Amino acid sequence: LPAPPSSAVLAAHWRPYIELCIERFGASRCMFESNFPVEKMGIGYAALWNAFKRIAADASDDEKRDLFSGTARRAYRLA
Known part of the structure; x- marks a missing residue:
């Protein structure tokens, strides 16, 4: 099996999409890792x-x- 992608590879691939979302919606309407249980199927938490x-x-x-x-x-x- 191929090794899971590194954080550098993930960041390089995802950056344009994530930055566009933050630009369009603002950081106050975006959150990281809200989908982690699904993501962990192919990517480690770290x-x-x-x-x-x-x-x-x-x-x-x-x-x-x-x-x-x-x-x-x-x-x-939660707050």
Whole structure:
């Protein structure tokens, strides 16, 4: 079986699509890893998490907070 993709490969492939979504909807309406149980079928958690960190590297602290936790807390009424 082929090896799972690395976080660098995932980030390179997904970056244009994710950045477009963030540009169109704003970080306050986007969240990372909301689909992890489905994604883990082909991608490990560490690779997925690190790919999102690579994609968000140039985002502001507020945007990162929304993408990694804030939007999910609001959407799922956890805060």
